[in-house]
Amino acid sequence: MNISALKRELDGMKIEDNPAIAQQKSRDFYWYSPVLKRQLENVTADLVVSPKNQAEVVRVLAACHRLGIPVTPRGAGTGNYGQAMPLSGGVVLSLAEMSEITTIASGRVICGPGAILADIDRATRTHSGQELRLHPSTYNTASIGGFIAGGSGGVGSINFGGLRDFGNVIRLRVVTMEAEPKVLDLTGEDLHKVTHAYGTNGIIVEVEMPLTASYDWIDVIVGFDSFMGAARYGNALGCQDGLLTKLITPIAAPVPQDYFKRHQRFFRSGQSICLVMVAPHSLDAFLAFTRREGGEVVMNAASMSEEEKKGLPPTFELAWNHTTLRALRVDPAMTYLQSLYPFPNQLALVEKMDAMFPGEVFSHLEFVRFDGNITCFGLPLVKFTTEERLDEIIRLHEENGCPIFNPHRYTLEEGGMKQTDDIQLAFKREADPQGLLNPGKMIAWENPDYDYRSGKTFLFKGLQRAG
Numbered sequence: 431m432n433i434s435a436l437k438r439e440l441d442g443m444k445i446e447d448n449p450a451i452a453q454q455k456s457r458d459f460y461w462y463s464p465v466l467k468r469q470l471e472n473v474t475a476d477l478v479v480s481p482k483n484q485a486e487v488v489r490v491l492a493a494c495h496r497l498g499i500p501v502t503p504r505g506a507g508t509g510n511y512g513q514a515m516p517l518s519g520g521v522v523l524s525l526a527e528m529s530e531i532t533t534i535a536s537g538r539v540i541c542g543p544g545a546i547l548a549d550i551d552r553a554t555r556t557h558s559g560q561e562l563r564l565h566p567s568t569y570n571t572a573s574i575g576g577f578i579a580g581g582s583g584g585v586g587s588i589n590f591g592g593l594r595d596f597g598n599v600i601r602l603r604v605v606t607m608e609a610e611p612k613v614l615d616l617t618g619e620d621l622h623k624v625t626h627a628y629g630t631n632g633i634i635v636e637v638e639m640p641l642t643a644s645y646d647w648i649d650v651i652v653g654f655d656s657f658m659g660a661a662r663y664g665n666a667l668g669c670q671d672g673l674l675t676k677l678i679t680p681i682a683a684p685v686p687q688d689y690f691k692r693h694q695r696f697f698r699s700g701q702s703i704c705l706v707m708v709a710p711h712s713l714d715a716f717l718a719f720t721r722r723e724g725g726e727v728v729m730n731a732a733s734m735s736e737e738e739k740k741g742l743p744p745t746f747e748l749a750w751n752h753t754t755l756r757a758l759r760v761d762p763a764m765t766y767l768q769s770l771y772p773f774p775n776q777l778a779l780v781e782k783m784d785a786m787f788p789g790e791v792f793s794h795l796e797f798v799r800f801d802g803n804i805t806c807f808g809l810p811l812v813k814f815t816t817e818e819r820l821d822e823i824i825r826l827h828e829e830n831g832c833p834i835f836n837p838h839r840y841t842l843e844e845g846g847m848k849q850t851d852d853i854q855l856a857f858k859r860e861a862d863p864q865g866l867l868n869p870g871k872m873i874a875w876e877n878p879d880y881d882y883r884s885g886k887t888f889l890f891k892g893l894q895r896a897g
């Protein structure tokens with residue numbers, strides 16, 4: 431790989447070749463998974479390039495195309511599956527500096543891919559009382575481009591569904607990796623070409639996102655004697671069309687007691703909980719509903735003093751993948767899975783899976799609205815023993831009708847639906863004919879005949895260079 435020639439071509443741009451910094455910028459939260467930790471530990475880029483604008487992105491992609499150097503985009507590096515890790519080395523393209531918010535209008539915001547989600551909301555709230563429809567629990571650190579290319583949903587999904595649902599992204603401007611890179615504006619059905627594609631088929635250089643009315647969301651935690659009590663309550667709350675919530679998260683004991691260090695004082699021993707974010711105008715009705723359902727409000731931020739709230743992270747930083755992070759901080763032997771409990775049997779499936787692995791798997795649900803129905807995802811915590819046992823737990827979920835989006839794999843297909851995404855593959859043929867964008871992440875490109883049902887793990891040949 432002719433990195434010296436590339437450096438000459440990029441003269442005047444911000445580049446970083448210090449090996450320690452290049453390695454740091456080559457990592458994400460892959461270490462959440464003991465499997466990925468083992469596989470990806472040695473992955474590192476040769477160069478980190480930080481373009482300031484679209485013209486510089488075009489320049490980098492044209493130069494790397496000419497020299498045959500791989501390019502892996504990076505937002506804030508909070509992805510979980512080695513998504514932003516350059517398996518074949520080359521360039522890490524940091525979009526962090528392209529963070530300008532250029533337009534805020536009724537129902538929409540236009541900004542650079544590097545804009546941090548919380549910064550976007552700060553601007554849109556001040557400007558016009560609006561906020562993003564959904565955000566990951568990494569709201570305070572993650573970029574909008576990284577969320578669109580690597581994320582799936584999060585806080586707000588109880589109202590709006592997932593990122594790839596129609597209408598949750600308005601427009602993306604994407605640069606292709608060709609001799610003369612093209613700049614394309616994608617809308618409507620075409621958005622599926624690049625959303626959740628890990629940057630394997632284009633670099634997002636501008637985003638246009640829909641906005642909704644903003645509120646000073648109130649954090650509430652409701653306690654239950656049993657986990658199924660919390661799960662049934664979460665489901666019923668999600669179905670209350672008149673109550674505006676943004677987060678509904680049942681979590682089984684003893685996770686809150688053992689891992690939510692700053693909140694421990696609120697929980698009785700053995701109590702399972704449901705985390706909720708509720709709009710201020712819904713609070714009274716929400717409390718009445720909770721009383722009727724037999725929930726015990728153990729924390730209500732609306733009735734706490736500033737002194738009492740001091741040091742407490744927002745509730746969403748106990749939810750989604752922050753639950754796993756908090757467990758890992760206390761017990762490095764913990765890991766997790768991502769499951770779906772399909773509508774309409776979600777509660778029966780939750781009950782069955784919750785009972786199946788006592789002391790080994792701890793239930794954590796996130797309620798969402800999908801295609802008009804309330805159902806839930808699971809991000810259960812798993813006490814890790816061996817990779818074989820982890821695979822067995824996954825198999826048992828799938829055999830019982832709960833699909834697993836395996837967070838212990840670095841490819842799009844194994845982490846997703848275990849099938850080729852023909853739309854993304856076709857777009858990669860157009861937009862990255864040499865296969866230089868984030869290599870190794872799309873199996874359909876690397877090995878079109880790969881059998882996803884083989885039970886084996888796909889091992890990208892290009893990874894060997896780093897290993």
Ligand SMILES: Cc1cc2nc3c(=O)[nH]c(=O)nc-3n(C[C@H](O)[C@H](O)[C@H](O)COP(=O)(O)OP(=O)(O)OC[C@H]3O[C@@H](n4cnc5c(N)ncnc54)[C@H](O)[C@@H]3O)c2cc1C
Pocket residue numbers: 458459502503504505506507508509510513514515525543565566567568571572573574575576577578579580581582583584585627628629630632633634635750751752755868
């Ligand atoms: C504690 C924790 C909690 C999390 N909670 C959630 C959650 O609630 N919901 C959720 O969906 N995810 C969650 N995640 C995963 C991750 O935080 C989100 O997906 C986040 O939005 C990623 O943003 P980022 O800027 O860090 O992206 P990165 O990690 O930098 O990148 C993510 C992917 O997008 C690609 N990419 C980045 N920028 C671009 C670009 N401009 N063009 C093309 N491709 C690009 C990268 O190559 C990579 O494949 C969580 C992760 C952690 C560690």
